Every structure is written in structure tokens, then in C-alpha cells.
Amino acid sequence: MSADIAKLEKILRMEAANNYKDQLVFRGLAAFVGNWVRESLKTSLDPAEARLIEQVSEQLIDYGQLTVLERAKAIQAVLDTTAEIGRGQKPASAAPPTPLTAARPRPEISANRPPASPARRLPPRVVDETGPTSPIEPLTVSLSQAVPGQKVAASNPNTTLHNPNTKTKTKTVTAADLQAPLTTVKGVGETYAKLLGFINLRTVHDALYYFPFRHEDFSSFKKINELMYNQTESVIAKVVDTKGIRTGGGKEIIEVIVEDATGRLSCFFFNRRLTYALKAGETMVFSGRVDMWSNNRICFKSPTFERADQELLNTGRLVPVYSTAGPLKVATLRKMIKTCVDTYAPVLPEHLPEPIRQRVELTSLSQAIHNYHLPANQAIKEVARRRLAFDEFFMVQLGVLLKRQQWREERPGVPIEIDRELLQAWFDALEFKVTRLDPETNEMISELHKLELTGAQLKAIDDILADLGKSKPMSRLLQGDVGSGKTVVGATGLLMAVANGFQGALMAPTQILAEQHFQGLRRLFDSFEASEAAQARGLKIRLELLTGNIKKKDALYQRIRNGEVDIVVGTSAVIQEVVAFNRLGLVIIDEQHRFGVIQRATLRGKGAASAANAERANPHLLVMTATPIPRTLNLTIYGDLDLSIMNEMPPGRLAIKTRWVKQSERQGAYNFIRKQISLGRQAFVICPLVEESEKIEAKAAIEEHLRLQTEVFPDLKVGLLHGRMKPVEKDLIMHQFRDRQYDILVATSVIEVGIDIPNASVILIEGADRFGLSQLHQFRGRVGRGQSQSYCLLMASEELSQDGRERLRAIETTSDGFVLAEIDLKMRGPGEFFGTRQSGVPDLRAAGVNDVELLETARHEASQLFAHDPDLRQPEHSLLHQKVSQLWSFEGDLS
Numbered sequence: 001m002s003a004d005i006a007k008l009e010k011i012l013r014m015e016a017a018n019n020y021k022d023q024l025v026f027r028g029l030a031a032f033v034g035n036w037v038r039e040s041l042k043t044s045l046d047p048a049e050a051r052l053i054e055q056v057s058e059q060l061i062d063y064g065q066l067t068v069l070e071r072a073k074a075i076q077a078v079l080d081t082t083a084e085i086g087r088g089q090k091p092a093s094a095a096p097p098t099p100l101t102a103a104r105p106r107p108e109i110s111a112n113r114p115p116a117s118p119a120r121r122l123p124p125r126v127v128d129e130t131g132p133t134s135p136i137e138p139l140t141v142s143l144s145q146a147v148p149g150q151k152v153a154a155s156n157p158n159t160t161l162h163n164p165n166t167k168t169k170t171k172t173v174t175a176a177d178l179q180a181p182l183t184t185v186k187g188v189g190e191t192y193a194k195l196l197g198f199i200n201l202r203t204v205h206d207a208l209y210y211f212p213f214r215h216e217d218f219s220s221f222k223k224i225n226e227l228m229y230n231q232t233e234s235v236i237a238k239v240v241d242t243k244g245i246r247t248g249g250g251k252e253i254i255e256v257i258v259e260d261a262t263g264r265l266s267c268f269f270f271n272r273r274l275t276y277a278l279k280a281g282e283t284m285v286f287s288g289r290v291d292m293w294s295n296n297r298i299c300f301k302s303p304t305f306e307r308a309d310q311e312l313l314n315t316g317r318l319v320p321v322y323s324t325a326g327p328l329k330v331a332t333l334r335k336m337i338k339t340c341v342d343t344y345a346p347v348l349p350e351h352l353p354e355p356i357r358q359r360v361e362l363t364s365l366s367q368a369i370h371n372y373h374l375p376a377n378q379a380i381k382e383v384a385r386r387r388l389a390f391d392e393f394f395m396v397q398l399g400v401l402l403k404r405q406q407w408r409e410e411r412p413g414v415p416i417e418i419d420r421e422l423l424q425a426w427f428d429a430l431e432f433k434v435t436r437l438d439p440e441t442n443e444m445i446s447e448l449h450k451l452e453l454t455g456a457q458l459k460a461i462d463d464i465l466a467d468l469g470k471s472k473p474m475s476r477l478l479q480g481d482v483g484s485g486k487t488v489v490g491a492t493g494l495l496m497a498v499a500n501g502f503q504g505a506l507m508a509p510t511q512i513l514a515e516q517h518f519q520g521l522r523r524l525f526d527s528f529e530a531s532e533a534a535q536a537r538g539l540k541i542r543l544e545l546l547t548g549n550i551k552k553k554d555a556l557y558q559r560i561r562n563g564e565v566d567i568v569v570g571t572s573a574v575i576q577e578v579v580a581f582n583r584l585g586l587v588i589i590d591e592q593h594r595f596g597v598i599q600r601a602t603l604r605g606k607g608a609a610s611a612a613n614a615e616r617a618n619p620h621l622l623v624m625t626a627t628p629i630p631r632t633l634n635l636t637i638y639g640d641l642d643l644s645i646m647n648e649m650p651p652g653r654l655a656i657k658t659r660w661v662k663q664s665e666r667q668g669a670y671n672f673i674r675k676q677i678s679l680g681r682q683a684f685v686i687c688p689l690v691e692e693s694e695k696i697e698a699k700a701a702i703e704e705h706l707r708l709q710t711e712v713f714p715d716l717k718v719g720l721l722h723g724r725m726k727p728v729e730k731d732l733i734m735h736q737f738r739d740r741q742y743d744i745l746v747a748t749s750v751i752e753v754g755i756d757i758p759n760a761s762v763i764l765i766e767g768a769d770r771f772g773l774s775q776l777h778q779f780r781g782r783v784g785r786g787q788s789q790s791y792c793l794l795m796a797s798e799e800l801s802q803d804g805r806e807r808l809r810a811i812e813t814t815s816d817g818f819v820l821a822e823i824d825l826k827m828r829g830p831g832e833f834f835g836t837r838q839s840g841v842p843d844l845r846a847a848g849v850n851d852v853e854l855l856e857t858a859r860h861e862a863s864q865l866f867a868h869d870p871d872l873r874q875p876e877h878s879l880l881h882q883k884v885s886q887l888w889s890f891e892g893d894l895s
Contacts, residue, residue, distance in 0.1 A: 004036070004039070004040070005049070005052070005082050005085065005086075007036070008036055008056070008078075008082065009079065009082050011024075011025065011029070011032060012075050012078060012079055013079070015029055015071075015075060016072070016075055016076075016079075019068075020068050020071040020072055020075070022063060022064055022071070028063065028064050029060065029063045029064070030060065030061055030062065030063045030064050033056055033057070033060045033061055033063065034061065036056070037053055037056060037057050037061075040053050041053065048085050049085070051081075052078075052081050052082065052085060055077070055078060055081055056078055059074040059077060059078060060074055060075070060078065064376065064377075064380075065371075065376040065377075065380055066376060067219065067312065067316060067317050067376065068219070068221055068316075069221075069308075069312070069316065177204065177344070178203065178204050178205040178208070178344070179203050179204070179205060180203060180204050181193065181202060181203060182196055182201060182202060182203065182204065182206075182207060182336070182340075184204070185204065185207075185336065185339055185340055185343070186339055186343075187335070187336065187339060188336060192332075192336070195326065195327060195328045195332075196328065196333075196336070198324075198325040198326035198327075198328050199323065199324060199325050199328065199333075204340055204344055207336065207337050207340040208337075208340055208341065208344060208345065208348075208369055209369075209845065210322065210337060211372055211373070211388075211845050211846060212320035212321050212322050212372075212373065213321060213322070213323055214321050215318040215319060215320055215321065215375070215381065216232070216287075216318070216319040216321055217232060217318055217319075217378075218232065218233075218234045218287035218288075218304070218315050218316055218317060218318070218319055219234070219316065219317050219318055219377065220232065220233050220234060221233070221234045221235065221236065221316065222234070222235055223235070223260055223261070223262040223263075224237065224258075224259070224260050224262050224263040224264065224265045225262035225263045226262070227265070227290050227298055228290060229290050229291075229292055229298055230289065230290060230291075231289070231290050232287075232288070232289050232290075233287070233288075233289075233290055234285055234286065234287040234315055234316045235258075235260065235265065235285070235286050236260065236283065236284075236285050236308050237258035237259055237260045237265065237283070237284065237286060238258060238259055238260070238281065238282065238283050238284075239256060239257075239258050239278050239279060239280050239281065239282050239283075239284060240257045240258060240259050240264065240280065241256075241257045241280060242254065242255070242256050242257070242275060242278060242280070243255050243257075244272070251270075252272065253268055253269070253270060254268070254269040254270075254271075254272050254274075254275050255267070255268055256268075256269065256275055256278050258284070258286065265286075265298070265299065265300065266293060266297065266299045266300075267286060267299065267300040267301075267303050267305075268293065268299055268300070268301050268302070269302055270302065274302070277305075278305065282307065283307070283308040283309070284305045284306065284307055284308055285305065285306050285307075285308050285312060285315040285316045286300055286303045286304070286305045286315065287303055287304045287305070287314075287315035287316060287319070288300045288301070288302070288303030288304060289301075304319070313334060313335065313338060314331055314334065317374075317376070318374075318375050318376070318377065318378070318381065319334075320334060320337075320373055320374065322334060322337065337373060338373070338374065341369060341370055341373050341374060345366050345369040345370040345373075346366055346370070347366070348365050348366050348369060349365075349879050350364060350365050350366070350879070351365065351879040351880045351882070351883045352365065352391065352394075352880065353865070353876060353877065353880065356861050356865070359861070360390060360857060360861065362386070362387045362390055363383050363384060363386075363387045364387075365387070365391075367383075367384065367387075368383075368384040368385075368387035368388050369384075369388075370384075371383065371384035372384035372385055372388055372846065385846050386851075386854065388845075388846035389844075389846040389847040389851050389854055390854055390857070390858050391846075392844045392845070392846060392847050393844075393847065393851075393854065393855045393858035393859065394858040394861060394862050395883065395884055395887050395888075396844075397858060397859050397862035397863070398862045398865070398866065398872070398880075398884050399884055399887065399888040401862065401863070401866045401870075402866075402870075402871075402872075402884065402888070403888070404475060404641075405870055412471050412472065412473070412618070413470065413471055413472050413473030413474065413618055413619070413620055414471070414502075414585060415468070415469050415470060415471050416468040416469060416496055416497055416500045416502065416585060416586075416620070417469070417496075417500055418465050418468065418469055418496055419496070419499055421533065422495075422496075422499055422533055422534075422537070422539075423465075423492070423496070424533075425528070425531050425532070425533030425534065426492065426495055426528055426531075426533075427453065428531065429527045429528040429530070429531045429534075430450070430451035430453070430488065430524065430527070430528075431450060431451055431523075431524075431527050451488065451650075452650075453485070453488065454484075454485065454646070454648040454649070454650060455648060456480075456484065456645070456646040456647055456648040457484075457485050457488060457489055457646060457648075459644070460478055460480075460489045460644040460645075460646055461489055461492050461493075463476065463642070463644045464476060464478075464489065464492070464493045464622060464644070465492075465493070465496065467620065467642070468493060468496060468497070468586070468620055473618040473619065473620050473621065474620035474621055474622065474642075475621050475641050475642060476621070476622050476623070476641055476642045476643070476644060477623050477624075477625070477641040477642070477643050477644070478490070478622060478623070478624045478625075478644050478646070479624075479625055479627075479628070479629065479643065479644070479645050479646070480624070480625075480626060480645070480646030480647075481626065481628055481646070481647060481649070481781075481816070481817040481818065482626050482777070482778065482780075482781030482784075482817065483649060483650070483653060483781065483784065483785060484626075484646040484647070484648065484649060484650070485646065485650055486590075486624050486626070486646065487517065487520050487521070487524075488524065489646070490506065490588045490590075490622060490624060491520075491521055491524050491525075493586055493588070493620075493622060494506070494521070494567055494586060494588070495525075495528070495541070497585045497586040497620075498539075498541055498566045498567065499537075499539065500585065501583065502583050502584065502585025502586060502619075503560075503563065503565065503566055503567065503568070503581050503582060503583055503584050503585060504566065504567040504568070504584075504585065504586045504587075504588070505567070505568045505569075505570075505574055505581070505584060505586075505587050505588070506521075506567065506568070506569045506570075506588040506589075506590065507570060507571065507572065507574045507575070507587075507588070507589050507590070508569070508570070508571060508590045508591065509571070509572075509590070509591050510571065510730075510731070510734075511547050511548070511549075511571055511727070511731045512731055512734045512735065512738070513590065513591070513756075514545065514547060514569055514570050514571050515545065515547075516756045517569050517590065518543065518545040518569040521543060521567070521569065522543055525541045525543060528541075529541065541566050541567060542564065542565050542566045542567070543565075543566065543567045543569065544556060544559075544560070544565045544567070544568055544569070545569050545570060546560075546568050546569070546570030546571075546573050546574055546579070547570055547571050547573050548571060548572075548573045548727075550573065552576070552578050557578055557579060557580075560579060560580070560581060560582070561580045561581070561582060562582060563582030563583060568581075584619045585619050585620060586619055586620045586621075586622065587619045587620070587621050587622070588622045588623075588624065589621075589622075589623045589624070590623075590624045590625075591624070591625055591626065591627075623641065626778070626781065627774060627778065628774060628777065628817035628818045628820065628821040629821055645818075647816070647818055653784070654784065654787075654788075654789050654790065655784075655815050656780055656783060656784040656790045656791065656792050656815065657789065657790070657791050657792070658780065658791075658792040658793075658794065658811055658812050658815075659791070659792070659793060659794065659812060660768070660794045660796060660808045660809070660812055661764075661793045661794060661795050661796075662796070662797070662798050663795070663796075663797055663798065664798070666795065669764060669793050669795065670712055670713075672762070672791070672793070673713075673744070673762055673764065674713070674716075676761050676762045676791075677716060677743045677744070679761075679788075680759070681759060681760065681761035681762065681788065682737070682740065682742070682743055682744070682745070682757060682759050682760040682761070683743070683744045683745075683760065683761070683762045683763065683764065684744075684745050684747060684760060684762070684763040684764070684779075684782055684783065685704065685708065685744060685745070685746045685747070685763075685764045685766065686747055686748070686749070686763065686764070686765045686766060686779055687700055687701040687704050687746065687747070687748055687766045687767070688748070688749075688766065688767045688770045688771070701720060701721075701722045701746050701747065701748050702720070702722070704746055704766065705718060705719075705720040705746040708744065708746060713743070713744060716743040716744060717741065717742045717743050717744070718742065718743070718744045718745075718746060719733055719736065719737055719741075719742035719744070719745045719746065720733070720745075720746050720747070721733045721734065721737075721745055721746070721747040721748070721750060722747065722748040722750060723748055723749070723750045730750065733745070737757060738756075738757055740759065749771075749775065749779075756785055757782065757783075757785065758785045758786035759786060760782060760783045760785070760786075760790075761783055761784075761786070761788050761789070761790045761791065762783060762790065762791045762792075762793065763779060763780065763782055763783045763790075763791075763792050763793070764793045764795060765779055765792070765793065765794050765795060766795050767795070767796065768794035768795055768796045768808060768811075769796045769797075769800050769801075769804035769807065769808060772807075772824050772827075773807055773810055773811055773820045773821070773823055773824035773827070774817070774820060774821055774824045776794070776807070776811045776820075777811065777817050777820050777821075779792075780792040780811070792811075794808055794811065794812070796808060803827060806827065807827065810823050825852060826852070865877075872884065
């Protein structure tokens with residue numbers, strides 16, 4: 001024979017004898033098959049051999065991605081064909097590829113030859129025929145070249161999935177197809193569509209990108225006599241009998257007895273309705289954790305099951321587990337998503353440019369979507385996840401770059417001239433207030449001291465002033481750790497804007513933070529206005545506070561419109577429609593991640609709408625945050641912003657002493673708090689939850705407040721603050737605490753940002769192991785704002801996970817927020833930063849803990865592409881432009 005059929009038979013029989021583990025051949029059986037087919041095509045083939053080669057290439061080229069049952073079926077089919085050729089019989093025509101949506105027949109179960117499988121397979125070599133590093137070239141050669149008169153269409157690896165379960169598609173999915181309602185999907189009617197609405201699934205695109213949060217590993221097949229207690233396994237067995245068992249409490253348990261060639265097994269169910277499909281004589285696949293019944297008998301309790309002669313979805317494989325809500329069942333959702341994946345994934349258009357895919361070694365989008373939902377093994381799932389994670393990072397970076405360009409091209413900025421003499425006078429007049437307890441009178445007294453700026457503050461001021469002097473509008477992020485002095489830096493920019501005849505606006509997320517900024521700026525400007533330089537120029541800064549409490553008919557709005565107010569400090573009330581500026585030149589947004597994209601864009605847009613602004617220019621923009629963010633995330637989340645980092649603390653600021661307190665030391669912690677209060681200080685107590693939860697054993701603010709007030713500190717005044725209070729109530733409580741009407745404030749994470757109580761010297765954080773490092777650091781920053789030594793007590797159990805111990809040790813030993821942010825990034829991953837910190841950024845669903853390097857790679861590739869085609873208008877980038885526009889489907893910008 002011209003083709004080495006004997007060699008093929010030998011390898012396939014060895015693979016079958018080794019229980020289809022795909023471990024005998026270097027690089028896997030698929031690599032051998034690819035080489036065997038290519039070598040065979042070089043020789044002269046008769047029609048029978050040509051049909052065999054076609055069958056081998058169709059059924060075994062994706063061997064590494066098949067389930068054990070599929071492997072057994074494919075190998076047996078090829079061996080049957082080789083046997084017919086050996087006997088000189090005319091083989092049946094090679095079967096076409098089995099569609100994904102059609103059931104692949106399962107091997108018959110017999111006592112002599114059950115389809116075996118290893119208990120714990122090593123992850124097989126990942127075969128991705130579309131990737132640049134694949135050892136197998138896609139088989140696109142038409143066999144009609146070898147067999148005259150026979151026409152076989154070549155497959156295209158870029159548009160189809162080479163999966164023997166996949167139906168070959170010829171059409172290309174359009175954006176309209178992906179945005180079609182789910183009612184267009186087979187099996188989804190109006191009622192079902194309403195159920196899917198509980199989890200916000202409404203279109204085909206929604207379903208394709210609704211990824212499982214984990215997979216149940218039911219891929220390990222065992223015979224009944226091989227099952228091990230407490231292991232997750234699958235068995236193929238025939239239903240023998242079903243009977244009901246009454247418990248002592250009168251409840252019914254259904255016992256279903258199943259058997260294979262090695263023995264019998266009991267499967268127990270606690271709802272008879274679940275067993276109606278288990279008919280005697282039916283061969284089924286059962287998957288679940290092996291449990292123990294009476295008399296030390298192993299059993300399955302409520303296993304998942306499916307017919308063995310159908311394509312497996314809920315058993316015998318890595319089974320996707322999706323989040324559900326309402327009456328929507330996960331098995332029902334799984335079936336619908338699989339239908340969408342089977343139908344649309346093979347023909348998804350590839351939006352990522354091929355050169356980028358090759359450089360980063362990424363699989364195709366079709367393969368990624370299919371294999372992230374329905375992977376054959378963990379290794380293949382990880383290849384798919386990596387591609388999807390790259391897409392998420394890449395789209396975020398392209399979005400911020402496009403938004404930045406769009407903003408700067410809409411309207412220019414107006415240069416603000418920097419008066420160096422005035423600037424020096426400003427520096428000379430800077431003072432800060434120190435509040436301390438007078439030991440003689442036992443009263444709080446305030447003193448003014450000269451403010452010496454740090455090197456980091458001076459560098460940030462230089463960056464900002466340089467930007468203000470340009471015709472392009474400034475777009476800068478000022479990132480400074482808690483207490484690093486960002487307010488003075490922002491005030492310097494506001495002063496220069498006012499000196500040039502412009503107005504300034506500062507927006508803060510809460511009323512108390514807005515008031516703190518207003519009072520701080522008022523104090524700084526009052527000191528400056530007394531200087532000779534300011535008096536010589538007749539410079540008096542008109543500063544006003546604007547919050548939601550001010551009625552819309554108030555005269556303040558007219559004064560802002562007429563230019564009679566120089567600087568407006570306020571909450572989101574600043575962006576009300578009624579607020580109009582005369583000549584807005586500088587916008588500052590504090591704790592900018594607390595605002596949505598639309599809010600930020602609305603405030604900045606008020607510059608172009610200024611009544612006297614004939615240039616209709618964009619104002620300069622400065623956003624500030626006290627949340628330390630690692631460099632890599634800065635470059636991606638805030639890729640449209642220039643960055644100034646302030647990582648120095650003002651001189652004289654005492655480091656906060658931090659200690660992990662065990663539960664057994666709780667009383668000692670309370671004694672310490674009482675001692676601090678006796679010295680005239682105040683304390684915070686932070687709780688993870690508002691109310692008790694049966695699922696999470698954590699202190700709840702409401703119950704803890706009651707306990708502390710009545711049992712622990714009955715002689716002290718204990719306040720309560722949580723996120724379910726109305727904004728007016730929260731502001732009132734924070735004002736009362738600041739005015740020392742409470743000794744202790746019990747609060748949830750609502751105080752993470754935006755409350756400045758210089759007299760507070762100790763903070764106790766309950767359930768500290770439940771918070772991330774960056775959040776713990778923000779909590780710690782609520783104290784240490786005065787001149788007295790401050791303390792942070794981290795209350796947590798002695799029995800912590802390794803991850804929890806590492807977090808607490810890190811916060812104990814490190815006071816640098818940027819170092820902690822890097823550690824937090826490594827421990828929690830970038831998804832947490834994107835998903836919870838940055839309002840308006842598309843969600844990250846596939847990015848994980850170890851994707852920092854991938855994030856950096858995506859940022860680099862996006863920057864390179866943007867430099868080459870900033871508008872994404874080149875024909876080869878049309879799909880990418882469409883994808884970015886879809887993900888960033890909002891008005892406004894990121895800044």
C-alpha cells in the first residue's frame with residue numbers, strides 16, 4: 001500500500017489500549033495524524049486510501065480537544081475502515097464532519113470493551129490550529145488533487161472551527177446578527193427570553209460573552225469498581241432498578257441502582273421528579289462527587305446524568321457553570337448558550353489584526369469563544385481565556401486613546417499665562433493649621449505653621465503649570481497617597497486660572513468632602529490675599545460652595561453665570577443643568593472614580609458652553625485620586641491622561657502604627673481605644689456588612705453599633721454610618737463626628753474616601769481579611785491626619801487562609817500605598833481594579849490575577865496600532881473599529 005496504514009493502525013491501537021490518554025505520541029496524537037496525512041498525500045493513492053486519509057483528517061485532527069468518548073468513537077471508526085481496506089473490501093464513503101449541533105454517537109457499552117478513561121488525565125498538549133505556534137498546519141489541501149474527479153472543499157481555519165462536532169458555516173456573521181434578540185435562537189421563545197432578562201441576556205452577543213464563572217470537572221471516567229470516595233467522577237452505567245426509601249422523618253429518598261461490567265452503584269435522589277428520565281435498561285452517564293452511604297457503601301448523591309448515546313453537555317466533561325437569577329435554571333441556561341456558541345462561534349468575524357495575533361500568539365476569536373464556554377480540558381480553556389483577556393485590555397486601551405484624541409480635536413484649550421512673581425508670593429504665604437490638645441486646659445487649640453512643599457508636590461505643580469500654558473487642553477491625573485498634599489497642588493492651578501480671568505470648578509463625591517475642600521481652599525486663599533503681591537494686584541478670590549441643598553432659584557447661580565464667582569467647589573450639584581459658567585478655564589475632579597463618565601463629561605462641557613467664552617474652548621482638566629494604582633493599570637485605565645505621581649509625605653507626618661489583632665486580643669483592643677478617647681482622641685470601627693448575613697460570618701455595622709454602645713462603651717457616645725442611609729443622614733453623622741459629638745463612629749466602607757477628622761487617632765477594622773490591600777490602606781488613611789500618633793488595628797481570626805495572612809502582613813509592614821497597590825494587583829488581579837474602581841470602563845470578564853504581563857502587552861500593541869491608524873479607518877481595521885465603538889457606546893469621555 002502506498003499509505004503507511006499499518007503504522008497508523010499500530011499507533012491507534014496503542015492509544016486505545018492506553019485508555020485514550022493522548023500521552024503516547026510526542027506532541028499528541030493530533031501531531032502524528034497531521035504528519036501522517038501530509039506524508040501520505042505525497043504518494044500515489046488509490047480511491048480507498050484517499051477516502052481513509054480524508055476520514056482521518058476529519059475525525060482525528062482535533063483529537064486533543066475531544067472528550068474520551070469522542071476519542072474512542074473516532075479511533076474505532078478509523079480502525080473499522082483500515083480493517084475493510086485490509087480485507088480488500090470497498091470501504092464506505094468517509095463520513096462528513098459531524099455537526100456541533102448534531103449528537104455524536106457514543107460507543108456501545110459492553111462487558112468486554114467499555115470505553116475506558118484515566119482517573120486524572122494530565123492536561124494534553126494544546127492544539128490550536130489557528131495559532132502561529134501550532135505544530136500542525138491546517139489541513140486545507142483538497143483531496144481532489146490526489147483523487148481525480150473527487151471534489152472536497154478545503155476548510156478555512158480563520159472562519160471555521162476545526163471541531164468534528166461543528167457544522168461548517170459559509171456565511172459571515174454581521175453586527176446585526178450578533179445584536180439579534182435571543183428569540184431568534186432555536187428553542188428560545190418569549191417566556192424563556194423573559195427568564196434570560198433576569199441576568200440581562202437579551203441578544204446573541206450577550207449570550208456569547210456571558211462566560212461561565214467556573215467549570216465542573218466531570219471529565220474523569222471510571223468503572224464502578226474504580227470509584228474513590230470524595231472524588232469527582234463520571235461513570236457509564238445501565239439503570240437496573242428504582243425504589244423509594246422512607247426516612248425516620250417520613251421523607252422519601254429515591255434510590256436508583258445502576259451497573260456496568262464491574263459492579264453496581266446506588267444513586268440517591270431527594271426529589272422523585274428528578275428520576276423520571278431514569279428508565280430501567282437505559283444506558284446513562286452519571287457525574288458527581290463520590291459519597292458514602294450506610295454500611296460504608298460508596299454512592300452518588302443527586303448526581304448529574306445524561307443519556308450515553310447523546311452529546312454530553314452536563315456530564316462527562318468540563319461542564320460550564322453560569323450565574324443565574326430568579327427561576328432560571330443553570331442547565332436550561334447552559335443549553336441555550338451552547339446553541340448560540342454552536343451556531344455563531346464558528347463564523348464569528350475576526351476583529352483582531354492578524355499581525356497582532358501572530359506576535360502575541362493568540363488563538364482565533366472563534367476558537368476562544370467556543371473553548372472558553374465548552375473546553376475539552378483546562379489547558380485549552382486557558383488558551384481561550386488568554387485571548388479573551390487580551391481583547392478586553394486591548395479594547396479598553398484603544399477606547400481611552402480614541403476618547404482622548406476626540407476631545408482634543410473637538411476644541412482647543414486656552415493657554416493660561418503663568419505669573420512667576422505671583423507664584424512665588426503664593427508659595428511664601430502657604431500655611432497649614434495644626435490642631436492639638438492643650439494639656440493644661442484639656443481643650444483643642446489650633447496653630448498656624450509655614451507649609452513647606454515636598455519635592456513631589458513641586459514636580460506635580462510644574463507639570464500642571466506647563467500644561468496650562470499650552471493651547472491643547474490639559475488632561476492630567478494627579479495621583480497622591482493619602483495625606484500627600486494634593487489640595488495645595490490643585491489650589492495652585494486654580495490660582496493661576498483666576499489670575500488670568502478664568503473661573504475654576506472643583507467637584508467632590510460627597511458633601512463633607514466638598515466642604516473640606518472649600519474650607520481648605522478658603523484658608524489658603526485668605527493667607528495669600530493678605531500678601532503684598534496679592535494686594536498690589538487687587539486680587540481677591542471669590543470662592544463659593546455649591547451643594548444639593550441650595551435651591552435652583554438661589555442668586556448664587558446668577559452670580560456664577562455673570563462671572564462674579566471665581567471658583568465653585570461642590571458636589572455633583574455643580575453639573576446641574578441650571579449651572580452655567582461665564583468663562584470656565586480649569587476643572588478639577590477629586591476622587592474621580594466615584595463619578596460616572598457622563599458626569600465628568602458634563603462638567604468639562606460647561607467650559608465650551610460658557611457665556612463669555614467666544615473661543616468655545618475646552619477647559620483644562622485635572623483629576624485627582626488618593627487611591628494608589630499600579631503603574632501598569634495607570635497606563636491602561638487612565639491611558640488618556642498624563643500622569644503626575646506624588647509619593648512623598650509632608651515633613652513631620654507620623655507613620656500610622658498598624659497591627660494585626662487576633663480575636664483573643666479583642667478586649668485589649670477595646671481598652672486601647674478607651675485610653676485614646678481619654679486623651680481627647682476619637683476612633684473609627686469599620687464593619688464589612690450593613691446587616692448580618694447567614695452566608696458570610698462578618699460583623700455588621702448595625703448590630704455592632706448596638707453591641708458597642710450598650711455592652712462595651714456604654715459611657716461613651718457611639719455613632720453609626722452606613723451606605724443605606726440617605727445622603728442627608730450620612731452628611732449629618734459625619735458633621736457630628738467631626739464636631740466631636742461622637743467619640744466612636746461605627747461605619748461600613750462608606751468612609752473609605754472623603755472624611756477628614758484630624759482628631760481621630762485610632763481605627764479598628766473588623767474582618768480585615770475580607771478587604772483588599774488598597775481598601776485597607778484607604779481605611780487606614782482616615783486617621784493620622786493630625787499631629788498625634790495614630791494607630792490602625794486589623795481584627796481578624798487566627799485561622800486565616802494563606803492569602804489573608806499575606807494581606808495582613810503586608811499592610812502591617814508597609815505604609816507606602818503604591819507598594820501595597822502592586823502587591824494587591826498580584827494577589828487580586830486587574831479585573832478587580834477595572835470592575836469596581838473605574839466607572840464607565842467596559843467590564844473585564846476573562847482577565848485574571850496573573851494577567852499583568854498580558855495587560856502591558858495589550859497596552860503596547862494598542863499604542864502601536866493607534867500611532868499607525870489613530871482613527872481605525874483603514875479597511876483592515878473596520879471590524880476592530882466597529883467592536884471598539886460597540887464596547888464604548890456612551891457619550892463623553894473617560895477623563
